[in-house]
Amino acid sequence: FQMVPMNPELMHYPNQPHMMPGYPMINAYQQSYLQNPAQWTPEMLLCMQMQMQQMVPGTATNSTYMPPQSKNTVTPNATSPLSQISDRDSGNDTISPPLTSQNSATTPNYHNQPQMQLTPLQQAKPEKEEISPYAINNILSSTQSSPDNGNEADDKENSSVRRNTFPASSASTKKPRGTPYDRTNTPMTVVPQMPQFAPDFSNYNLTMNAWSEFFKKDRCMVCGDNSTGYHYGVQSCEGCKGFFRRSVHKNIAYVCTKGENCTFSYENCAANRGVRTRCQACRFAKCLAVGMNRDNVRVNKETDKDVKPSVASPNFEMTSQVKELTAAFVANMPCSTHLTSGTHAIGAIKKFIESVPALSSLLPKDEKALEMSIQKVMSGILAIRAAFTFDPITFYSCENPVNLLRGGIRNTVFNDCEVALLSGIHILQIVNGGVAEIFTSYCQGLRHQLSQTHLQEIGLCDRLLMRLGPYLNQ
Amino acid sequence: FQMVPMNPELMHYPNQPHMMPGYPMINAYQQSYLQNPAQWTPEMLLCMQMQMQQMVPGTATNSTYMPPQSKNTVTPNATSPLSQISDRDSGNDTISPPLTSQNSATTPNYHNQPQMQLTPLQQAKPEKEEISPYAINNILSSTQSSPDNGNEADDKENSSVRRNTFPASSASTKKPRGTPYDRTNTPMTVVPQMPQFAPDFSNYNLTMNAWSEFFKKDRCMVCGDNSTGYHYGVQSCEGCKGFFRRSVHKNIAYVCTKGENCTFSYENCAANRGVRTRCQACRFAKCLAVGMNRDNVRVNKETDKDVKPSVASPNFEMTSQVKELTAAFVANMPCSTHLTSGTHAIGAIKKFIESVPALSSLLPKDEKALEMSIQKVMSGILAIRAAFTFDPITFYSCENPVNLLRGGIRNTVFNDCEVALLSGIHILQIVNGGVAEIFTSYCQGLRHQLSQTHLQEIGLCDRLLMRLGPYLNQ
DNA sequence: AAACCAGGTCACTAGGTCAA
DNA sequence: TTGACCTAGTGACCTGGTTT
Ligand SMILES: [Zn+2]
Ligand SMILES: [Zn+2]
Ligand SMILES: [Zn+2]
Ligand SMILES: [Zn+2]
Numbered sequence: 002f003q004m005v006p007m008n009p010e011l012m013h014y015p016n017q018p019h020m021m022p023g024y025p026m027i028n029a030y031q032q033s034y035l036q037n038p039a040q041w042t043p044e045m046l047l048c049m050q051m052q053m054q055q056m057v058p059g060t061a062t063n064s065t066y067m068p069p070q071s072k073n074t075v076t077p078n079a080t081s082p083l084s085q086i087s088d089r090d091s092g093n094d095t096i097s098p099p100l101t102s103q104n105s106a107t108t109p110n111y112h113n114q115p116q117m118q119l120t121p122l123q124q125a126k127p128e129k130e131e132i133s134p135y136a137i138n139n140i141l142s143s144t145q146s147s148p149d150n151g152n153e154a155d156d157k158e159n160s161s162v163r164r165n166t167f168p169a170s171s172a173s174t175k176k177p178r179g180t181p182y183d184r185t186n187t188p189m190t191v192v193p194q195m196p197q198f199a200p201d202f203s204n205y206n207l208t209m210n211a212w213s214e215f216f217k218k219d220r221c222m223v224c225g226d227n228s229t230g231y232h233y234g235v236q237s238c239e240g241c242k243g244f245f246r247r248s249v250h251k252n253i254a255y256v257c258t259k260g261e262n263c264t265f266s267y268e269n270c271a272a273n274r275g276v277r278t279r280c281q282a283c284r285f286a287k288c289l290a291v292g293m294n295r296d297n298v299r300v301n302k303e304t305d306k307d308v309k310p311s312v313a314s315p316n317f318e319m320t321s322q323v324k325e326l327t328a329a330f331v332a333n334m335p336c337s338t339h340l341t342s343g344t345h346a347i348g349a350i351k352k353f354i355e356s357v358p359a360l361s362s363l364l365p366k367d368e369k370a371l372e373m374s375i376q377k378v379m380s381g382i383l384a385i386r387a388a389f390t391f392d393p394i395t396f397y398s399c400e401n402p403v404n405l406l407r408g409g410i411r412n413t414v415f416n417d418c419e420v421a422l423l424s425g426i427h428i429l430q431i432v433n434g435g436v437a438e439i440f441t442s443y444c445q446g447l448r449h450q451l452s453q454t455h456l457q458e459i460g461l462c463d464r465l466l467m468r469l470g471p472y473l474n475q
Numbered sequence: 476f477q478m479v480p481m482n483p484e485l486m487h488y489p490n491q492p493h494m495m496p497g498y499p500m501i502n503a504y505q506q507s508y509l510q511n512p513a514q515w516t517p518e519m520l521l522c523m524q525m526q527m528q529q530m531v532p533g534t535a536t537n538s539t540y541m542p543p544q545s546k547n548t549v550t551p552n553a554t555s556p557l558s559q560i561s562d563r564d565s566g567n568d569t570i571s572p573p574l575t576s577q578n579s580a581t582t583p584n585y586h587n588q589p590q591m592q593l594t595p596l597q598q599a600k601p602e603k604e605e606i607s608p609y610a611i612n613n614i615l616s617s618t619q620s621s622p623d624n625g626n627e628a629d630d631k632e633n634s635s636v637r638r639n640t641f642p643a644s645s646a647s648t649k650k651p652r653g654t655p656y657d658r659t660n661t662p663m664t665v666v667p668q669m670p671q672f673a674p675d676f677s678n679y680n681l682t683m684n685a686w687s688e689f690f691k692k693d694r695c696m697v698c699g700d701n702s703t704g705y706h707y708g709v710q711s712c713e714g715c716k717g718f719f720r721r722s723v724h725k726n727i728a729y730v731c732t733k734g735e736n737c738t739f740s741y742e743n744c745a746a747n748r749g750v751r752t753r754c755q756a757c758r759f760a761k762c763l764a765v766g767m768n769r770d771n772v773r774v775n776k777e778t779d780k781d782v783k784p785s786v787a788s789p790n791f792e793m794t795s796q797v798k799e800l801t802a803a804f805v806a807n808m809p810c811s812t813h814l815t816s817g818t819h820a821i822g823a824i825k826k827f828i829e830s831v832p833a834l835s836s837l838l839p840k841d842e843k844a845l846e847m848s849i850q851k852v853m854s855g856i857l858a859i860r861a862a863f864t865f866d867p868i869t870f871y872s873c874e875n876p877v878n879l880l881r882g883g884i885r886n887t888v889f890n891d892c893e894v895a896l897l898s899g900i901h902i903l904q905i906v907n908g909g910v911a912e913i914f915t916s917y918c919q920g921l922r923h924q925l926s927q928t929h930l931q932e933i934g935l936c937d938r939l940l941m942r943l944g945p946y947l948n949q
Numbered sequence: 950a951a952a953c954c955a956g957g958t959c960a961c962t963a964g965g966t967c968a969a
Numbered sequence: 970t971t972g973a974c975c976t977a978g979t980g981a982c983c984t985g986g987t988t989t
Contacts, residue, residue: 178981179961182771184705229981230953240980246956247978278963278979279773297955703973704962714972720964721970755970773963 181240181278222291222414223284224277233297235288240277245288248281249298257282290454292416322359322439323422323446329356330421336390340383343396350375350382353424359439360425363432374432381427381473389415389423402473410461416454422447423469430470696765697758707767719762722755723772729756796833796913797896797920803830804895810864814857817870824849824856827898833913834899837906848906855901855947863889863897876947884935896921897939904944 219228221238232242248255257280277284333356334340334349351371354360364374384402387394391414407413415423422443429440448462455461693702695712706716722729763769807830808814808823828834828849838848858876861868865888881887889897896917903914922936 176981177961179959179979180705180981181962181979182708182768184708232954238980239982242954243956243980244978250956281978706962712972713974716962717964717972718970724964771963 223287223293226277233288233293233295235291235293237288237291237293241284241288244281244284245293246298248285248288249295253281253285255280255282255285257286286454290416291414292418320442320446322442323418323450325359326357326425326443327418327421329353330424331417332356335417336386336392336415336420339392340386340394341396343379346379346383346397347372347375350379354428357425359437360428363429363437377474378428378431381431381469382424384473385420385423385427385469389413389420405472406465406468409464419447419450419454422450423465426466427469427473431474435470697761697767707762707769707771709762709765709767711762711765711767715758715762718755718758719767720772722759722762723769724774727755727759729754729759794916794920796916797892797924799833800831800899800917801892801895803827804898805891806830810860810866810889810891810894813866814860814868815870817853820853820857820871821846821849824853828902831899833911834902837903837911851948852902852905855905855943856898858947859894859897859901863887863894879946880939880942883938893921893924896924897943900940901943901947905948909944 219230219236220226221228221241222235223237223241226238226240228236228238229242230236233245237245247253330353333353338349340346340349354364354375365371380397380399381402383394383397384399384406386392387399388403388406426435426440426443426447429435429437429443433440444462444466447465451462451465693704693710694700695702695715696709697711697715700712700714702710703713703716704710707719711719721727804827807827808820812823814820814823825845828838839845854871854873855876857868857871858873858880860866861871861873862877862880900909900914900917900921903909903911903917907914918936918940921939925936925939
């Protein structure tokens, strides 16, 4: 594979997406999004991660370990780490002006970024040494900030004198613990200052390399920070892990005082690491929404017991029917899976239905009739997935129903249980009109679940239920 | 290492920088600066801190967190506590006899200062106990200072009796909270009154020791006070932290009405904690300039939706002196001109100086002596041009000074006013040692100007000023 | 025995307080 | 309005038990 040199004909900035062979497409929206770390949400990051993964194998989250509940592993592609990224420039905020104060009209100096010519599918060297599990510091440690003149290659710059920043303290690149916010003008700014696309895309390779490197790291499903593995069943960072543990231990019922008007609601609040500490209620709700499991928290101290569960009923118990449905969903088509084709989808749905007696008993036994029924419900199920999970469903165009489903909903990331319930309810509506007794049970389960995880959104359950069934099939 | 005794031959005060082995060089600007705490800016202090750090290891601010495994190498070099600072008179707002009441023209009594003979690289003792995070109280409480002879190891100094020379009322060492001004409304000097250089530098060691001790503490990037850690992303003191929080919460639109006369503005902002009329607009602007992050403030009240976020940019006006200088520069040797030869340069500089009475009055009237003086300043002026304009100065090789001037500066293109001021300041330093009143005016004008055009680069003015004068002529 | 994930630790920094 | 002091989280890092 040979890197194609930049062709000015290809540059359609900013209106047209920019394409490079071997790299995913970047359009104006994505670009502006990526260049503003303050707005990053884990949903968006995961979405782009997936794009990146398809184009640049090895970018995927290759965490081999899976939480015990859901062992079915995904990892579709072989993980081949790609080019070495020069995130030397990722931490260049040691010299850059604080971005926050006066970023009004300052044109970034694109050409001061170090020049690296890397092909996207290049082979990588092991890079094994001194990898900290706290991925933040991995980013940080690679930020011996580049000097102003990126042209001259001064790899040494070991003399601490050379640095341009003010605080003479030869700051250790480690982030101090317990500091939710980044420091300005220090190399320990956590959100890496990613290289930006030059207007003429002359630094496209460099930038995309940095991004694919960034996306190699697993993200916290709650706040989008670097995750340190699975905590309470969910990829999450140390902060969200500790926050969830403390909350459950103390049995705190947070109340978001803003409610519907809360400017800190999901998308603004707990959704990204810059503001995750602003509203505890929304953060905790998000924790639950992405599937953090209270049961994984070991509450064995009696000091924790005496505190009464106050407002929100923490001990929500799934009915056996909901449990059954969720288990079947997780076993056959969990949210973390990507359905790659129509055949794949049909097979998964079929197995899913067959594992739920309450559903399969309502469907025809005949193989061919069953297939027909599945065909009828599939489009809806795919739309649900596309709307409320990270599964991109690339093989099927369902834009309209997805828009219908997502309309007016703030947090559009649902967990396995919720998606399972939505799918089950949709199936029941289609094949049975919703008259079965199990239908009511599912609806109650969904309402209950949503009241836990989406406590902000009054009436969410009703809105969702009204959109399922025949509506989805047009 | 043996301390070299003071050699009167080395003292070229005030024209030449003062050098001592093991200590950084002090030039006229730095000296006058250090001796006037009312003018201290955090940029300048940090700049000198950096110098000090290079020469006196251990002066560095090593406040960074060290992970426990690397316990071995904290104090990499010998921290030299050097002399205890006797800033009794620093917190004198409550007790305050001496300097505040009649500090009109009192010559400081240099020889009453404690005599300490310490080598700059001396070993330090831990000095760990009872360190308050509110460093002001540390300064205040350190009035339990070491005895006069630093030679004898006074590890204990537990007796509160042995106190230092300065008149000490052993009153409560705690500073009352929230008192920017004392009750008599006189300027309060929380910034400690450092020992000053005697005219003959006979107390050089003592003074430098005190300074290196002073520079060990982290400084507030906004006002130069003792910082208590990072607040909103920036090393800052409790006062600036609280001020920033309140400002963001209330979303106040400050407006500076004073322009250049404002005491908290960029050019002479900062350490003037004692000045009665502290300008909120300029303080807030400075907070933003040094990188304080609005997003770190958790705003949860909607009390203030009405007030518009303000820019709070004070509009400055050039003083007549700066105007005069700039006009002369533009008329005779503007940046757009290329000086083509030495003769050309000399003629232009001569006409430039002659058009500025404030300069020409300081230079000899005699034609030949004037020529000599111009010869002395020309190399510096040419270096300034070569460094900061597009004039190539092909007829004169000045690579080293140009590199010195440009080092660490991002935007090295200055305008006419700035180059004129730099040239003027350089001339003053060379021919006059920087003692003329116009010198201060030019420095303020430059700071002022740079704060407008190079507002990204905090401390640029100080860095530039320290490089002018004798340094440029080697 | 290596990887992983519970709980725990404690330096660190938000907001709040209230005398001045 | 200010700012020295306070308290309540916060999260990078650790340790120990469990799984592979
Ligand atoms: Zn997180
Ligand atoms: Zn909220
Ligand atoms: Zn301050
Ligand atoms: Zn002002």
